[in-house]
Amino acid sequence: MTGQEMSANPVGGQGWQFPFSISIEPRLTVPKWLPALISVGSLGVAFVIGGIVLAVAGGNPLAIYAHLIRAAFGDIGVFNDTLVKASPLMLVGLACALAFRMKLWNIGAEGQFFLGAWGASAVVLAPILPRDTPAILMIPTMMLAGVACGALWGLIPGFLKAKFNVNEIITTLMMNYIAVSWVLFWVFGEWSESGFQMSPMFPRNAWLPRLTDYAAQIPQFAGLTLHAGILFGLIVSVVVWFITSRSRWGYEIRLIGDNKEAARYAGVDIARNTMLLMMVSGGIAGLAGMAEIAGVVHRLQGAISNNYGFTGIIIAWLAKLNPFAVILVSVLFGGLIQAGREIQPSGVPRMLQGIILFCVIAGDVLLRYRIQITRR
Amino acid sequence: MIDWIAILQAGIASGTVLLFAAIGEIMAERSGVMNLGVEGMMLIGAMTAYRTAVTIDQPWVGLLFAMLAAGILSLLHAVVSIHFQADQVVSGLAINFVGIGLSMVLGEGLSKAGAVSLLPTITVPLLSQIPVLGPILFTNHNPMTYLGYALTPAAWFYIHRTRPGLHLRAVGEHPAAADAMGINVYRLRYGYVFAGGVLAGLAGGTISLAVSPGWFSELTTSGQGWIAIGLVIFAQWNPWRAAAGAYMFGALRRLILDLQGPQTLLGFANPFFYTPRLGFFLQMLPYALVILILFIGSREAMKKRVGAPAALGVPYIRGERGT
Numbered sequence: 228m229t230g231q232e233m234s235a236n237p238v239g240g241q242g243w244q245f246p247f248s249i250s251i252e253p254r255l256t257v258p259k260w261l262p263a264l265i266s267v268g269s270l271g272v273a274f275v276i277g278g279i280v281l282a283v284a285g286g287n288p289l290a291i292y293a294h295l296i297r298a299a300f301g302d303i304g305v306f307n308d309t310l311v312k313a314s315p316l317m318l319v320g321l322a323c324a325l326a327f328r329m330k331l332w333n334i335g336a337e338g339q340f341f342l343g344a345w346g347a348s349a350v351v352l353a354p355i356l357p358r359d360t361p362a363i364l365m366i367p368t369m370m371l372a373g374v375a376c377g378a379l380w381g382l383i384p385g386f387l388k389a390k391f392n393v394n395e396i397i398t399t400l401m402m403n404y405i406a407v408s409w410v411l412f413w414v415f416g417e418w419s420e421s422g423f424q425m426s427p428m429f430p431r432n433a434w435l436p437r438l439t440d441y442a443a444q445i446p447q448f449a450g451l452t453l454h455a456g457i458l459f460g461l462i463v464s465v466v467v468w469f470i471t472s473r474s475r476w477g478y479e480i481r482l483i484g485d486n487k488e489a490a491r492y493a494g495v496d497i498a499r500n501t502m503l504l505m506m507v508s509g510g511i512a513g514l515a516g517m518a519e520i521a522g523v524v525h526r527l528q529g530a531i532s533n534n535y536g537f538t539g540i541i542i543a544w545l546a547k548l549n550p551f552a553v554i555l556v557s558v559l560f561g562g563l564i565q566a567g568r569e570i571q572p573s574g575v576p577r578m579l580q581g582i583i584l585f586c587v588i589a590g591d592v593l594l595r596y597r598i599q600i601t602r603r
Numbered sequence: 604m605i606d607w608i609a610i611l612q613a614g615i616a617s618g619t620v621l622l623f624a625a626i627g628e629i630m631a632e633r634s635g636v637m638n639l640g641v642e643g644m645m646l647i648g649a650m651t652a653y654r655t656a657v658t659i660d661q662p663w664v665g666l667l668f669a670m671l672a673a674g675i676l677s678l679l680h681a682v683v684s685i686h687f688q689a690d691q692v693v694s695g696l697a698i699n700f701v702g703i704g705l706s707m708v709l710g711e712g713l714s715k716a717g718a719v720s721l722l723p724t725i726t727v728p729l730l731s732q733i734p735v736l737g738p739i740l741f742t743n744h745n746p747m748t749y750l751g752y753a754l755t756p757a758a759w760f761y762i763h764r765t766r767p768g769l770h771l772r773a774v775g776e777h778p779a780a781a782d783a784m785g786i787n788v789y790r791l792r793y794g795y796v797f798a799g800g801v802l803a804g805l806a807g808g809t810i811s812l813a814v815s816p817g818w819f820s821e822l823t824t825s826g827q828g829w830i831a832i833g834l835v836i837f838a839q840w841n842p843w844r845a846a847a848g849a850y851m852f853g854a855l856r857r858l859i860l861d862l863q864g865p866q867t868l869l870g871f872a873n874p875f876f877y878t879p880r881l882g883f884f885l886q887m888l889p890y891a892l893v894i895l896i897l898f899i900g901s902r903e904a905m906k907k908r909v910g911a912p913a914a915l916g917v918p919y920i921r922g923e924r925g926t
Contacts, residue, residue: 280705280708281708284708284709284711332692334696384894387894387897387898387901391898391901391902391905392901392904392905393894393897393898393901394833394836394897394901396639396692396832397829397832397833397836397893397894397897398893398894398897400826400829401826401829401833401890401891401893401894402890402894404826404886404887404890405887405890405891408883408884408886408887409883409887411880411883412880412881412883412884415880415883416878416880537700540696541700544693571711572707572708572711572712573707573711574703574704574705574706574707574708574710574711575704575708576704577700577703577704577707578700578701578704578705578707578708579704580700580704581643581697581698581699581700581701581702581703581704581705582701582704584693584696584697584700584701585679585683585694585697585698585700585701588683588687588689588690588693588694588697589682589683589687589689591687591689592686592687592688592689595688
C-alpha cells in the first residue's frame with residue numbers, strides 16, 4: 228500500500244487516542260472538476276504562503292495584495308496594461324504547453340522570444356524590406372522572420388536531442404543566455420542608435436495596430452495600447468488545441484509524452500517529432516518576441532522581456548497544459564507582472580510565481596491520492 | 604600581456620563554485636532524484652551568506668546559514684518529488700523560481716551594503732613554492748578552494764568504495780532491489796537531496812563571500828547552477844570528471860574577463876579591445892561550450908553504453924512492481 232509512509236502519525240501517547248484516523252489511498256478515478264479546483268486551491272495556498280514570506284520580510288501582505296489587484300484590474304487603463312503584458316505570456320505559455328505535452332522540456336522560450344524579436348527587427352533594421360514598405364507587407368514579413376528565428380533557435384536543441392540524445396533542458400537553457408548576448412551584440416553595435424543601447428524606433432508601418440490607433444472612430448479607445456498581438460495568442464491557442472486534441476500529430480505527441488516506449492513500438496518517429504515540436508514551440512515563442520517589439524517596444528533593445536519565457540513555463544503548468552486555460556492564466560500573470568513593477572522589493576512577483584508553481588505541483592498529489600478522515 | 608598564471612589561479616577559485624554544486628548534484632542524482640533547482644539554491648546560498656556577513660560580520664556563520672537555507676529549499680523539492688511523486692523536472696524548476704524570487708526579495712538593498720568581512724585567503728607554506736603549480740593551486744586561495752581539492756577524491760571514494768556509497772548507487776539504480784535489501788529508499792533520497800542542497804548553498808556562499816564578493820541579484824550566479832548541472836551529465840556522474848570540467852569552466856570564466864583588457868593578444872591587435880562589443884561573443888562562450896561538452900558526452904555515453912542512474916527521475920513507490 229502506497230499510503231503507509233504518507234499517513235500522518237497520530238499523537239504517540241498511550242492513554243489518549245486521536246479521535247480520527249487519516250488514511251491516504253491512491254485515487255482510481257479523478258472527478259472532472261477536481262483538477263480545476265486544485266489549481267484554484269493551490270493558487271490560494273500560494274498567496275497565503277507568499278503573504279507569510281512578505282510579512283516575515285517586513286511588508287504588509289494584505290496591502291501588497293490589495294495594491295496588486297488594484298494596479299492590475301482596477302480600471303480600464305490598468306486592465307489594458309495587464310492585457311498588454313498577457314499577450315506575450317499567452318504565446319510563450321502555449322509554446323511551453325505544447326512542448327510539455329510530449330515531455331519535451333523546452334525551457335528555452337526566453338531565448339526563442341529574443342530571437343523572434345531579433346528576426347522581426349532584422350526585417351526593419353537590416354533592412355530586409357525598405358523602410359516605407361506598407362504595413363500589409365511589412366507586418367507579415369516580420370511575423371515570418373520572428374517565427375523562423377524562434378523555430379531555428381528551438382530546432383538546434385531539438386536536433387541535438389533527436390539525433391544525439393543531448394539533454395534538452397540544459398541546451399535550451401544555455402541557448403537563452405546565448406540569445407540575450409546575441410541581441411545585445413546587435414543593439415550595442417550595428418543597430419545602435421547613435422551609441423545608445425537600443426535600435427532606432429521602427430517606422431509606423433512596422434507597428435502592430437493598437438486600439439488607440441482607432442481612437443478617431445471610437446473615442447473610448449483613446450490611450451489603450453492593447454495591440455494585435457493578443458489576437459495572435461487567441462488564434463494560436465485554438466491552433467494548439469486543434470493540434471493536441473484533434474489531429475493525428477497531436478495524438479503522436481501525447482503518445483510519446485505518456486509512454487515513449489509504447490510510442491516507439493507503435494512506430495511513431497520520435498526523432499522527427501522531437502525536432503518538429505521544438506521548431507513549432509520555438510516558432511510560437513518567436514512570434515511572441517515579434518509581437519512584443521512590433522506591438523509595445525517598437526525598437527530592439529536588451530530589456531524586452533519581463534522574464535516572459537520563464538513565466539510561460541509556470542503558466543503552462545498552472546493551466547495543466549490546456550491551451551484555453553493558458554489564456555486565462557496569462558491574464559492573471561500579466562496582472563501580476565504589471566502590478567508588480569512598482570512593488571518594492573522588486574522580486575515579489577517572481578517569488579510569488581515560484582511559490583505558485585510549487586503549490587500547483589504539490590497540489591497535484593491530491594489528484595493521485597485521496598485523503599480520508601474517519602472517526603475511530 | 605595576459606597573466607596566464609593569474610587566470611588559472613582565479614579559474615581554480617571560481618571553478619570551486621561549480622565543483623561544489625556539481626558534486627552536490629551528483630549525490631542527489633546518484634540517489635535517483637534530479638534537482639534542477641541548483642541555480643535557485645545557489646542564489647539563496649549567496650544571498651544568505653552575504654546577508655549574514657553584512658549583519659553579524661561573521662563570514663563563516665554566513666556560509667553555515669547559506670548551506671542551511673539552500674538545504675531547506677532542497678527539502679521542499681525532496682518532499683514534492685519523493686513523497687508526492689511530482690515530476691522532478693517541474694519541481695526542480697519551481698525550486699529555481701522560488702529560490703531566485705526569494706533571494707531577490709530578501710536580498711533587497713544588499714548590493715549597497717558596503718564592505719563586509721570576507722573569507723580569508725591562505726597560502727600553503729611549502730606547496731606554494733612548487734614552480735607553476737604552487738602559485739596556481741596553493742597561493743592566496745580562500746579556504747573553500749582547498750576544501751574543493753579534498754572534496755573530489757572524498758566524494759569519489761565515498762560513492763565507489765564505501766558501503767553507504769554502495770547503498771547510494773543501489774537506490775539510484777534499482778530502488779526496489781535496494782528496498783528488498785533493507786535499505787530505506789526514502790530516507791536515503793531525502794538525505795542526498797539535502798546534501799545536494801547544502802553543497803549548492805556552499806557554492807553560492809563561496810561566490811558572494813570569496814570568489815566575486817557581493818550581491819548582484821540574479822547576476823551573482825548568472826547561470827552557473829545550470830552549468831553545474833550540465834557538468835554532471837558531461838561527467839557521467841563521476842566526481843573526477845566533474846572536477847576537471849568545473850576547473851576548466853572556472854578558468855574560462857576568468858579568461859573571458861581578462862581577454863578584453865590588453866591591447867595586444869598573442870602579438871596581434873586585440874579585437875576584443877578595439878571592438879568591445881565582440882565581447883558579447885566571449886560571453887556566449889561558456890554557454891555554447893556547455894552545449895558542446897554535452898554533445899561530446901552524449902556521443903561517448905551512447906558508444907560506451909554508460910548513462911544516468913537507471914532510476915533517475917523516477918519516483919519510487921513502495922509495493923509497486925518496478926525497477
